[in-house]
Amino acid sequence: MSALETDATAPRSETLRLAARLNPTLHEPAVVMVCGVDRDDGVAALAVELGRSFALMRGGSVLAADCRFGSAAEPAFGAAAGRPGIRERLTGARQLSEIETADSVAGLALIGTGSAHQAPSPLLGPDAVTLTDELRSRYRVAFLAVDPLFASPTALRLARAVDGVILAIKAGEDRGDRIQTAVSLLEQMGAKLLGGVLVE
DSSP states (O other): OOOOOTTTTSHHHHHHHHHHTTTTTTOSSEEEEEEESSTTHHHHHHHHHHHHHHHHHHHOOEOOOOEOOSOOOOGGGGGTTTSOEEEHHTTTTTTTHHHHHEEEEETTEOOOOTTTTSSSOOOTHHHHHHHHEEEEEESSSEEEEEOOOOHHHHHHHHHTTEEEEEEETTTTTHHHHHHHHHHHHHHTOOOOOEEEEOOO
């Protein structure tokens, strides 16, 4: 690959900086929620990029999962998109080992949202705790792409069950007051805000 070519699987520099900052402080096992404020633009790609960064830095057993039940399948999840996924796990139809897809980066497993024919679980109540406990028992670090904080109860409920939250902020579209409200809400809930990343 020449210096002018880019690797499509390589994380963006903003993601690498966040991953490098989090790497020494994020204790394993950890489940991290990645969500937007009012929209989910770039959230899935960010979760996959963070997963790739951590798989490279920590040597494997990392997961990126698409838990955005209100969105279409995401190309960032590659072969995992459109296959049985997190919906099937939540309904008990599949085990985690049956829905994992290996990424092109060694040590990263991908799980898509799953079949639209399965009733989506909004990860409310015990579902969120059960899922995060299962992920901690299987992976060193799991990054969950989730519906926007203010668009779905899923993100609000899941924020209490995870080890940290990363906000994906849409440059030029997410207003400062909405971002501040999101940060305040997460703090009031006792969620640990790990950082934010500008997404395209």
